[in-house]
Amino acid sequence: MTSPASPADETGHHGPDLDRVPSAPVPAVLGLGANLGEAAATLKDAVRQLAETPGIELTGVSPVAVTQPVGGPPGQPDYLNLVLTLMTSLSPRALLAAGQEIEHTHHRTREVRWGPRTLDIDVITYADLASDDPELTLPHPRAHLRAFVLTPWSWVDPEATLGGARVADLAAQADDAGSVRRLPIDTGRPAS
Template identity: 75%
Template sequence: MSTTGPDSVLDRAPSAPVAAVLALGANLGDAAATVAQAVRDLQDTSGLQVTGVSPVARTGPVGGPEGQPDYLNLVLTVTTGLSPAALLAVAQGIEEAHHRTREVRWGPRTLDIDVITYGDLVSGDPVLTLPHPRAHLRAFVLAPWSWLEPEATLSGERVADLAAQAEDAGSVTRVPGGEEPGGPAS
């Protein structure tokens, strides 16, 4: 499957708004301010409505170079009339506005926004694999998502159960005061 034209499922806008889940994380600069601004940027995006913002989690880095600072992570639920490819482009545009660079895989970053799910769409496209290919293994995504939606499922399994089983489960803590939509605290 490719995103090379209007016939691609990733390039087609839905006929009705679709629910999606986005995961945000940052560990460079003022991560709390960056994540809060990214939530506001998404709230201001035409064709996208933020329907839920999880509490903020502080998490240890997973993979990548040693010695990275902890991350601040949260999950958003949205409804959108954007195509999956357009939603990814919005996410990457916001990352770029916050000076995201892609130099080291799983390295430190000013901002990361991942599309975790887009309705029931399953895509093996390397540009946008859905559901996100590693989300089911990452407590830093799963725990905040389960705090927001305790009964949420991913590929038929309860997100809360997946979070508890994830290898990084012990590194995830809720940030006190990180409950404000659009305004997580550090």
């Protein structure tokens, strides 16, 4: 998807219009994670909520990955992570807002960077859109380094690429590659 550049902001930034609604549904990838409360139930409910969101059609749900926390304060519990592939007719900003609203329903707070959380929903990719907007950087600026995103993404879409590289290859090279293991949890949707 190509987007017209928005007018320069006060910093001179030119970028895609994140409010532009696509003329036809476009592919996107979301990463979900949780490590507080009933994380497995939270992920399952978040998948259901996303599937019920108008303008989102899930095309794949990865198996759940158990991963050690990356960054943030020490002593956090392990995370449960999964990746969703989807087609969306929402604008990039509306897709982000939909995820944030679902985070809010699960009492997500933003107190400590990379701290423990009840639910985190990140937009990893949106079509072929590239954006350096601070609100929504696309592709996600650290996804190519994080096996906790890349590994479940490769499970749901073995042929996926990111920045011209196979997601599975990026996953194998990530610093946290050895900490990702598959957890047999039913997310309520079949994996592709």
